[in-house]
Amino acid sequence: MTTWRRAVTDDADALTTNRIFIARSLPRSPGSIGGREAPGANFRTMNVVVCVKQIPDPADPGALDPTTKTLKRDGKLILDESDAYGVEMALQLVDTAGGGEVTLVSMAPNSEVSGLRTALAMGAAKAILVSDDALKGSDALSTAKVLAAAVKRVEGADLILAATESSDGYTGTVPEQIAEVLGLPSVTFAKGITVEGSTVKIDRQTEAGYDEVIAPLPAVVSVTAGVVEPRYPSFKGIMAAKSKPVDEVKVADLGIDASSVGWAGARQEIIEVAQAEAREAGEIVEDDGEGFARIVSFLEELKVI
Amino acid sequence: MAVSKIWVFAEATDGKVATITLEMLAKARELAGTVEAVYGGVDAEAIAAELGAHGATTVHATGDLAGALAGVPVGAAIAAAVDAGNGPDALFLGTTYDGRDVAGRLSVRLDAPVITNVVDLAERDGALVGVEPIFGGTQNVITKFTSDKMPIFLIRPKSFAAEESGGAPAAVASLVVPDLGSTAGATIVTRHVEEKSGPSLDDASIVVAGGRGMGDSDKYQLVEDLAKLLGAAPGASRAIVDAGWVPYSYQVGQTGKVVKPTVYVAAGISGATQHLVGMKGSKNIIAINKDPEAPIFSVADLGIVGDVHKVLPKLIETLKSR
Numbered sequence: 001m002t003t004w005r006r007a008v009t010d011d012a013d014a015l016t017t018n019r020i021f022i023a024r025s026l027p028r029s030p031g032s033i034g035g036r037e038a039p040g041a042n043f044r045t046m047n048v049v050v051c052v053k054q055i056p057d058p059a060d061p062g063a064l065d066p067t068t069k070t071l072k073r074d075g076k077l078i079l080d081e082s083d084a085y086g087v088e089m090a091l092q093l094v095d096t097a098g099g100g101e102v103t104l105v106s107m108a109p110n111s112e113v114s115g116l117r118t119a120l121a122m123g124a125a126k127a128i129l130v131s132d133d134a135l136k137g138s139d140a141l142s143t144a145k146v147l148a149a150a151v152k153r154v155e156g157a158d159l160i161l162a163a164t165e166s167s168d169g170y171t172g173t174v175p176e177q178i179a180e181v182l183g184l185p186s187v188t189f190a191k192g193i194t195v196e197g198s199t200v201k202i203d204r205q206t207e208a209g210y211d212e213v214i215a216p217l218p219a220v221v222s223v224t225a226g227v228v229e230p231r232y233p234s235f236k237g238i239m240a241a242k243s244k245p246v247d248e249v250k251v252a253d254l255g256i257d258a259s260s261v262g263w264a265g266a267r268q269e270i271i272e273v274a275q276a277e278a279r280e281a282g283e284i285v286e287d288d289g290e291g292f293a294r295i296v297s298f299l300e301e302l303k304v305i
Numbered sequence: 306m307a308v309s310k311i312w313v314f315a316e317a318t319d320g321k322v323a324t325i326t327l328e329m330l331a332k333a334r335e336l337a338g339t340v341e342a343v344y345g346g347v348d349a350e351a352i353a354a355e356l357g358a359h360g361a362t363t364v365h366a367t368g369d370l371a372g373a374l375a376g377v378p379v380g381a382a383i384a385a386a387v388d389a390g391n392g393p394d395a396l397f398l399g400t401t402y403d404g405r406d407v408a409g410r411l412s413v414r415l416d417a418p419v420i421t422n423v424v425d426l427a428e429r430d431g432a433l434v435g436v437e438p439i440f441g442g443t444q445n446v447i448t449k450f451t452s453d454k455m456p457i458f459l460i461r462p463k464s465f466a467a468e469e470s471g472g473a474p475a476a477v478a479s480l481v482v483p484d485l486g487s488t489a490g491a492t493i494v495t496r497h498v499e500e501k502s503g504p505s506l507d508d509a510s511i512v513v514a515g516g517r518g519m520g521d522s523d524k525y526q527l528v529e530d531l532a533k534l535l536g537a538a539p540g541a542s543r544a545i546v547d548a549g550w551v552p553y554s555y556q557v558g559q560t561g562k563v564v565k566p567t568v569y570v571a572a573g574i575s576g577a578t579q580h581l582v583g584m585k586g587s588k589n590i591i592a593i594n595k596d597p598e599a600p601i602f603s604v605a606d607l608g609i610v611g612d613v614h615k616v617l618p619k620l621i622e623t624l625k626s627r
Binding site for chain 1: 374494578
């Protein structure tokens, strides 16, 4: 995955500061997934939960643990770039609503918070981190159970966002699984989101183009990369993020049976790792101004021109 | 036979069965004595002949979903069939927009794990195992289920070749959607079909893709021009899709489309793992990149170390004058 720096804008800075201020001064939304009443048409705030993953830096070569045959995650972790889009979308929705806040939910080993700090620096107000040795080896379903339980701890969540898939595991099933665990409707592959009253309207990517989809709030929505342009955290945002609350919880705090997650809960096992067939080395030509001619002759050899 | 009955989640557009469905039917026939399709929608009769011709004896159809996204109703309907003892021994779904939704919903309802990103399936000790590529396809892991739940496999497109079996039209059976409670409500209001000229990434025998090395979004036009001259589909790396140069539907890679054309031209694409996964199965790969160390050259049959802004215009001129 290619990562490039985004422009630091004064705008992002102002948005970040305003949001923290607004979030503290306005009443909470009446909407909730925790059994309270659904939001009415005239609610004034928008509380968005964003599920984010902290992953090994994609710039570093990945490695498998020789014993467990799963991806090594014991080094430094960073915010999955796919999740920056959900965080940005959430910040913009809260801004449009005129109040509310963005809460992050994440599951990571070793109390890892560096990825969360990045999202907090963008403007999220707080985070819940589930970190527990019992979660080692968790598959997508266990992950969804844990994240759903963590989402339930957020009071008055109107909307739950996630990326369509992570950049390291890319199973792409977690958002839909979270929705089912929570008993909520969901829309995946959103490339545009607007909220009108108690309804969320989504442009959902399809094979042929896109569908306009509506769903009642609260709902779970997964966003594609490129749905919005994520802001680059400002210096002020980075400083503010250091003191924002991160609530670290254990599996037991979530009321989840430890034997239903982690290795025990995964119920699938990698039995073999094999080298894939490599392609034969090709012909490499330094372009001396005539490189195009070699392409033409190659296409002729293949009889496609 | 590893299992006696496999269900394949069928997808179709305007009465035409999706290629991924036909690919899965072909593989399922190798692995099970009975292969059946499961379909969410009202026009099962219209696709029964094509499903049958590819080996499905029955299509279990939900009937009208009234605009609902497939994930919730189809997931719940399959779960209900399995709970009632009428389910298959394994379920195959494509790694598609709806396939993933159905798999996710179903896995929670059955409390069953899913093996994802499958590119091959095999029988080991009487059970089905899935093969999944990792690290850009340089290695494969083979995964087995250790639970007694119905195995669910999410299968990547272009993993198998579709093949007709010459079977009779599939019998249409009714698959009942239970009460969906609070999970219901996501409804399609309007469908938008984006007009596209030329072949699609899925079917094109030539693909011309551009990446970050094209410099800026205006320069992507060179990729479009070359694609047009070759009768090829234009594609893109994730980097330039994220940057908003081209729509998501152009994306080739781990996220995005898997393509296996006769010729793949990678212009200004470095060859990140994310991208290689989606195109390294192409028959012939031509890469143009300034950086001789770019990983794309490790999979290229012909690699031109040079500036795309110099190579492409000359190539386009030459092809135009032919």
